[in-house]
Amino acid sequence: MVSNYARPPHKTKAATLTTQSRRGAKAKSQDAVRIVANSYCLRNYAVGYTGGTPHRLCLRDETAVWIVPVLLTSSGYGVVGEVGVLAIDEATHEVVGATPRNDVKAAGARLAKEKRDVLDAAFRRARTV
Numbered sequence: 001m002v003s004n005y006a007r008p009p010h011k012t013k014a015a016t017l018t019t020q021s022r023r024g025a026k027a028k029s030q031d032a033v034r035i036v037a038n039s040y041c042l043r044n045y046a047v048g049y050t051g052g053t054p055h056r057l058c059l060r061d062e063t064a065v066w067i068v069p070v071l072l073t074s075s076g077y078g079v080v081g082e083v084g085v086l087a088i089d090e091a092t093h094e095v096v097g098a099t100p101r102n103d104v105k106a107a108g109a110r111l112a113k114e115k116r117d118v119l120d121a122a123f124r125r126a127r128t129v
Contacts, residue, residue, distance in 0.1 A: 029090075030054050030066075036093050037068040037086050045104050048073055051086065064090040070099060072108045077122035080115055083107035 037051025052069035059065065070084035084099025084107065112119065 032093055033066045033068065033088050036088055036095065037070075040086060040095050040098065041070055044098070044101055045070065045108075049083070049104065049108065052079075052082065054088070056090065057087075065096060066090060070104055072111050074112075074119050074122065076125060077119050080108075080119065081111045083111060 033054040034051055037054070041049040041051055050071050050073055052071045054066040054068045057065050057067050066088040068086040068088060069082045070086060072080040072083050074080050084104040085097075086095055086099075087097035088094065089096050
């Protein structure tokens with residue numbers, strides 16, 4: 001008996017490998033961007049600030065940048081919240097824009113104050129483990 005349903009196109013091994021290699025290349029690029037972002041945060045902001053998940057942004061002139069949120073973190077609690085952003089050139093992996101240090105530190109202080117009780121409780125739990 002012949003089925004009336006169309007079969008999905010058969011993927012060749014080469015097509016599957018190409019798709020996997022593109023995914024692998026994107027993951028490697030994101031890893032490189034994360035390293036740049038974390039290094040920048042450590043050198044320019046302070047311990048406790050780190051880069052979040054990069055997002056690719058295509059610009060009108062057909063160049064692209066990675067937009068990376070700057071996150072305030074706390075041991076025992078994890079990510080407290082977003083306090084700024086970085087823009088990293090896709091081709092050169094240079095930071096081409098960033099939230100100013102004073103703005104990041106002020107946003108971090110506000111977040112820490114807002115979540116003080118939760119952060120203190122998490123810190124106390126982490127110390128007793």
